[in-house]
Amino acid sequence: MFGFGADIGIDLGTASVLVFVKGKGIVLQEPSVVAIDKNTNQVLAVGEEARRMLGRTPGNIVAIRPLKDGVISDYDVTERMLKYFMQKTTGKKLFFKPKIIVCVPSGVTEVEKRAVIDATNEAGARTTYLIEEPIAAAIGAGLDIAQPNGHMIVDIGGGTSDIAVISLGGIVVSTSIKVAGDRFDEAITRYMRKRHNIMIGERTAEDIKINIGGAYPREKEVFMDVKGRNLVSGLPVNIKVSSEEIVEALEESVAAIADAVHGVLEKTPPELASDIANQGIVMTGGGALLWGFNKLIEKRTGIPVYIAEDAVSCVAKGTGSALDSMQMLERSQNTKNAYK
Incomplete structure (x- = not known):
């Protein structure tokens, strides 16, 4: 207690x-x-x-x-x-x-x-405050968001991906799309059904994503044995799947997130865009751990991309840390308009 x-x-x-x-x-x-x-x-x-x-x-x-x-x-x-x-x-x-x-x-x-x-x-x-996911993720990743410097955070969770540019403790430009970890699993399941004619469960799809999944081709291809049910015979089967195939399966989903990052950068004020180009983009959330995702965004934007330490719990840590800065939360709602 x-x-x-x-x-x-x-x-x-x-x-x-x-x-x-x-x-x-x-x-x-x-x-x-x-x-x-x-x-x-x-x-x-x-x-x-x-x-x-x-x-x-x-x-x-x-x-x-x-x-x-x-x-x-x-x-x-x-x-x-x-x-x-x-x-x-x-x-x-x-x-x-x-x-x-x-x-x-x-x-x-x-x-x-x-x-x-x-x-x-x-x-x-007694009182409820709200904090937006990118702010919490940035605090949890150890960024000093209170300064008048531009920070870009890409938080990829289970249900949503939040991309935001933060300065002076508030969000200047942001977008939130419903393409994230769950959508990756669905894409793998769909690919296996269409390409190999086998049905796999959610848990198997997640295992494939973690073990051989990727947003960018690997230098050395890796393989994994996958068990599923053949849709024609109805019997269990075991097939070998390559990392290249999973890159293909996830291509559309990861491209949607990369497009969203590009879209936010296009709307970012020049001064803050310059800060981001110098400091790089920070990725948080479980989806950030997908192999090569940072390389894909780096190639697309030309800006260095870093994965936060302990990316999965950044949002929770940031939410907890924000308990010490209630005043920043109270004024953050007004900061969005500062650069407009």
Whole structure:
């Protein structure tokens, strides 16, 4: 149990929720899934326990992912999930309501922002602040965003890719697209079905992406044995797949992200573009670890591209670090217009 009223940072992701408690670091990382009994509307399980129920429930039980593409798709279930995670990290009863920072994608609307704030307040927050994913990722990557220098961050998560130029603690130019890690897995599954006539599961697609996936051709080709079900015979088969094939499978998806990076650079004010050309572009998120992705963007833009240390947890760390700079968050909403 942690101190009552401790400030909390929450990375509210499409696939998982990470909770950061001030003074303790990341204390919880669980899938954003809730299992509910449809007859009684009672919550049966949340997080990892609920994830194990996905696709294995009887008719009266439904396992729900209450967030889609980084935003709330089921308000009531999101509120209940947040309440459960807050109680799990701070103790059964919240004697003093905590201040909470919640991370949201840069492309969310005012209505979607209000939904996150209301759900968090209803779940037991004293005050709820929002921080946009690129800002959190930049802080987590160790960039000094408070200075009048341009920093470019490319955050590739599970549901969304956020690209932003940051200066003076705020976002100057940004875009958010719904092409990220999940879309890579879907592209691999589709390729295997079309090219090899075999059906593979989500988990196998992810293994292929991690082991031999790439956004750029490797100097030395690598191979992997893949098991799946033949669509003609219906029987299990084992085939050898090359890294070159997976580069081809992911070509369209990675090109969409590279196009988005190019589009943001085109809209960047000249002074900040000059800073970015000198300092380089920083990539964060699990998708940044796709082999050769930094090389692809470097080739496309002509600017050095670096992958942040511990790229996967940059957003969660940044959300937690932002607990110490509430004033910056309060004024960051107004900074977007500074260069317009």
